Amino acid sequence: MNTARIRNIRIAFLVLAVVILGGVSLFGNEYIKLIFMLFFLYMSLGQFWNLLGGYSGLVSLGQQIFIGLGGYTLAVTTVYYGFPLWLGALASGVFCLIFALIISRSIFRMSGVYFSIGTWVVAECLGIWFNNWRYVRMGQGMFIKPARHLDVSDVYYIAMAVAIVSVALVYYLMRSKIGLALMAMRDNPGATEVCGVSVFKNKLYCFLISSFCTGVVAAVLYMNMIFIQPDQAFGIQWTVALVFIAIIGGIGTIEGPILGAFIYVILQQWLSDYASISMLILGVIAIVVMLVMPKGIMGTLQRKIGFELLSPRRYL
Amino acid sequence: MKSGSILEVSNLSVHYGELLAVEDISFTIEPGQVVSIIGANGAGKSTVLKSISGLCAASSGSIKFLGEDVTTSKPYHTVAEGIAMVPEGRHIFPRLTVRENLLIGSFTPRARKNSDKNIQKIYELFPILGERCDQFGINLSGGEQQMLAIGRALMSEPKLLLCDEISLGLAPVIIKDIYDKVHEIHNEGISIVLVEQDIKRSLKACDWAYVFLEGKVVLQGSPEDLTEDAVQKAYFGT
Amino acid sequence: MEEYLQLILNGVLLGGLYAVVGVGLSMIFGIVKQVNLAHGDLMIVASFLSMVLISTFKFLNLWTVLILVVPIMFVVGFLLQKYIMMRVMDKGMEPPLIVAFGVSIIVQNGLLLLFSPDARSLETPLAIMSIKVTNMLYIPMMYVVDFCVGVVVILLLHYFFKKSFWGWAIRAAADDEQTAQIMGINTNNIYALAMGIAIASAAVAGTLVGATNNFYPHTGPQYLIIAFGVIIIGGVDSMMGSLLGGVILGLAQTLGGKFFGPGYQLLSGYVLLLILLTIRPQGLLSKARRAD
Numbered sequence: 001m002n003t004a005r006i007r008n009i010r011i012a013f014l015v016l017a018v019v020i021l022g023g024v025s026l027f028g029n030e031y032i033k034l035i036f037m038l039f040f041l042y043m044s045l046g047q048f049w050n051l052l053g054g055y056s057g058l059v060s061l062g063q064q065i066f067i068g069l070g071g072y073t074l075a076v077t078t079v080y081y082g083f084p085l086w087l088g089a090l091a092s093g094v095f096c097l098i099f100a101l102i103i104s105r106s107i108f109r110m111s112g113v114y115f116s117i118g119t120w121v122v123a124e125c126l127g128i129w130f131n132n133w134r135y136v137r138m139g140q141g142m143f144i145k146p147a148r149h150l151d152v153s154d155v156y157y158i159a160m161a162v163a164i165v166s167v168a169l170v171y172y173l174m175r176s177k178i179g180l181a182l183m184a185m186r187d188n189p190g191a192t193e194v195c196g197v198s199v200f201k202n203k204l205y206c207f208l209i210s211s212f213c214t215g216v217v218a219a220v221l222y223m224n225m226i227f228i229q230p231d232q233a234f235g236i237q238w239t240v241a242l243v244f245i246a247i248i249g250g251i252g253t254i255e256g257p258i259l260g261a262f263i264y265v266i267l268q269q270w271l272s273d274y275a276s277i278s279m280l281i282l283g284v285i286a287i288v289v290m291l292v293m294p295k296g297i298m299g300t301l302q303r304k305i306g307f308e309l310l311s312p313r314r315y316l
Numbered sequence: 317m318k319s320g321s322i323l324e325v326s327n328l329s330v331h332y333g334e335l336l337a338v339e340d341i342s343f344t345i346e347p348g349q350v351v352s353i354i355g356a357n358g359a360g361k362s363t364v365l366k367s368i369s370g371l372c373a374a375s376s377g378s379i380k381f382l383g384e385d386v387t388t389s390k391p392y393h394t395v396a397e398g399i400a401m402v403p404e405g406r407h408i409f410p411r412l413t414v415r416e417n418l419l420i421g422s423f424t425p426r427a428r429k430n431s432d433k434n435i436q437k438i439y440e441l442f443p444i445l446g447e448r449c450d451q452f453g454i455n456l457s458g459g460e461q462q463m464l465a466i467g468r469a470l471m472s473e474p475k476l477l478l479c480d481e482i483s484l485g486l487a488p489v490i491i492k493d494i495y496d497k498v499h500e501i502h503n504e505g506i507s508i509v510l511v512e513q514d515i516k517r518s519l520k521a522c523d524w525a526y527v528f529l530e531g532k533v534v535l536q537g538s539p540e541d542l543t544e545d546a547v548q549k550a551y552f553g554t
Numbered sequence: 555m556e557e558y559l560q561l562i563l564n565g566v567l568l569g570g571l572y573a574v575v576g577v578g579l580s581m582i583f584g585i586v587k588q589v590n591l592a593h594g595d596l597m598i599v600a601s602f603l604s605m606v607l608i609s610t611f612k613f614l615n616l617w618t619v620l621i622l623v624v625p626i627m628f629v630v631g632f633l634l635q636k637y638i639m640m641r642v643m644d645k646g647m648e649p650p651l652i653v654a655f656g657v658s659i660i661v662q663n664g665l666l667l668l669f670s671p672d673a674r675s676l677e678t679p680l681a682i683m684s685i686k687v688t689n690m691l692y693i694p695m696m697y698v699v700d701f702c703v704g705v706v707v708i709l710l711l712h713y714f715f716k717k718s719f720w721g722w723a724i725r726a727a728a729d730d731e732q733t734a735q736i737m738g739i740n741t742n743n744i745y746a747l748a749m750g751i752a753i754a755s756a757a758v759a760g761t762l763v764g765a766t767n768n769f770y771p772h773t774g775p776q777y778l779i780i781a782f783g784v785i786i787i788g789g790v791d792s793m794m795g796s797l798l799g800g801v802i803l804g805l806a807q808t809l810g811g812k813f814f815g816p817g818y819q820l821l822s823g824y825v826l827l828l829i830l831l832t833i834r835p836q837g838l839l840s841k842a843r844r845a846d
Contacts (some may be wrong), residue, residue: 002620113651121828243655280659286655290645291642411725419719420723497701
């Protein structure tokens with residue numbers, strides 16, 4: 001495809017996105033806005049899982065570490081210390097960053113599947129810890145009172161901003177030197193290291209960025225949920241959702257989580273009365289997608305038609 | 317069709333993706349023959365062996381073993397039919413003992429029945445393997461590993477033995493020893509294909525030789541008719 | 555004093571159970587180089603299957619039900635590997651992981667639909683029996699059964715891998731797939747066989763777990779982590795390592811529960827796991843050295 005056509009298609013998609021978002025913002029009812037809000041947040045979380053699993057080869061099964069910590073930081077700072085919500089969300093990010101830095105020393109010694117299981121075990125530990133920690137009201141959970149005044153459309157706008165920033169961040173990150181190093185590293189870690197790129201450092205940056213951002217997104221998510229409880233906050237179901245979002249859409253692509261989150265949220269809403277059936281269907285979809293197109297929907301499309309909407313590649 | 321040929325390869329071509337590794341090769345092996353395939357790196361020698369054993373799929377042409385078409389057969393099928401392979405680089409199972417390595421060679425139902433008898437034969441042929449039967453494969457020297465690889469292939473009671481670079485990386489004394497054993501194996505009535513880079517050695521051991529260059533047969537003949545000089549020229553394509 | 559003796563005994567005996575939970579995962583990890591994230595869930599399937607069979611056919615007990623459950627789960631594992639996992643095996647690290655994850659989700663939610671989220675357990679007279687050692691020291695009968703069955707399963711597998719043609723074939727395929735093929739081994743079937751055996755061992759574990767503890771449709775992942783702990787401690791090469799791994803993990807849990815309170819029983823096992831992962835990322839007994 002020639003560059004002019006690619007540019008036209010990009011502009012068309014951009015216009016379409018603006019029209020949809022603008023339309024929903026102006027004319028959407030509460031329910032539509034709720035769905036879009038969930039879509040924004042899950043999409044953002046999916047982007048940051050993808051940053052690890054798709055681009056850095058760090059298949060994390062423990063993103064709920066940062067979702068739980070983010071949510072709890074928001075709860076503790078706003079309820080106990082009277083932080084305003086925006087500052088609470090920022091604190092969530094910072095706290096997640098610090099925690100990520102602390103565990104990275106240990107977690108980064110593990111590679112491949114060991115990393116996956118290691119992150120998951122950390123999340124399980126936190127779940128048990130919070131269940132027994134009086135300060136956060138143990139297994140009872142916390143009510144995030146300051147957030148109760150927010151209505152759906154407030155959170156909708158916050159979520160939209162978060163989503164746009166997330167996509168832009170991942171896009172620019174991937175086009176930066178870090179992105180180039182990461183993609184080289186994913187394909188051949190040894191050779192990349194020989195070229196003078198520190199694999200460890202680049203992976204660590206990604207891990208830290210992903211942790212910070214996941215914490216912030218989680219805080220926004222909990223502004224809508226208002227209530228946080230350890231089993232739910234640190235549960236593996238978050239990772240299930242994120243893995244599906246990234247994988248079904250296309251691992252290692254920016255468009256992937258967008259499409260994946262859309263499918264996920266729609267499916268969840270459509271089958272909201274039958275939670276286990278919707279999970280069951282997600283499981284079947286994941287397996288079928290892996291069998292038929294292991295690169296995910298967007299990944300396979302990209303390969304077939306050679307077109308990327310938001311390509312991290314540089315054209316000279 | 318010449319009846320009685322043990323192996324008949326006709327118009328075989330093999331591709332690796334876009335790359336044409338073997339182009340339109342035909343040859344036959346008569347029962348009891350030792351055939352050498354000589355050629356430089358990348359001439360397609362190993363690829364031919366791999367397609368005979370079924371590890372590589374042929375793009376066109378056919379392979380007949382004892383009159384039966386085995387072109388598309390899987391390796392586990394060709395082994396049961398009587399084709400055994402000594403892979404390049406020996407490929408001993410490192411975490412299995414010598415005895416287990418040998419026994420796994422007789423995995424096919426037919427060979428399994430005689431495995432106890434055959435393993436004694438192997439120990440007679442290569443006494444060192446008998447001495448070291450409880451050692452792990454990884455602890456053997458290169459020469460011992462080569463003997464084990466040959467012994468392991470023989471355990472499947474083959475009619476045709478495909479040997480890929482059995483002298484690679486070994487000391488001359490050991491190479492001589494191994495070729496003596498190959499001669500003994502041949503005397504038992506097993507047909508052998510030797511793939512070698514070493515021109516002198518393989519010409520001495522065979523009844524018929526093919527020289528490969530860039531995926532094609534460029535010269536063939538009995539060792540008496542082939543001068544070393546002519547082979548060398550064909551080998552390098554000069 | 556006797557209190558600690560009791561804890562240590564319980565921990566060791568529990569370790570036998572954990573060893574069977576982990577040994578199948580360890581096998582598949584070593585042979586097929588995959589982490590079967592559905593291992594714990596398939597184990598819980600066996601628990602439910604035993605429960606259904608025992609309550610349907612009144613003449614079955616904990617032992618006779620194994621005659622049915624083990625072969626059924628063997629077939630499930632065989633088919634899972636042959637028709638699903640096999641197709642993504644050569645596609646890199648993520649696809650097999652995700653497919654197993656998908657199976658895990660399907661199993662959990664399928665069980666939830668069929669059986670509701672209530673706690674279940676297998677009823678057996680063994681559950682209320684215990685062996686009196688001293689006046690203070692009682693060993694629950696079920697723990698003894700767990701340990702003995704665990705040891706038997708481990709020994710059976712050990713001899714299977716050391717002494718049988720199929721065992722050699724599985725180890726050969728694990729070492730070098732292509733060379734195994736030219737030995738006449740159909741490696742696809744061998745992997746399926748290995749998965750069948752792994753899931754059959756999980757079936758034994760599932761039945762024992764069902765008779766020892768409560769189980770829910772969502773208990774699978776918890777046992778998956780235990781199984782992973784067994785691999786981390788015991789390494790992937792050895793059946794005996796699995797046994798040791800199970801015992802260490804069992805001890806960590808009972809003693810951890812004592813020192814930090816009952817709420818932290820699982821936590822102490824997990825923390826031990828993380829520490830071990832940090833200092834020996836390839837397993838405590840594994841021969842493989844890290845290449846850095």
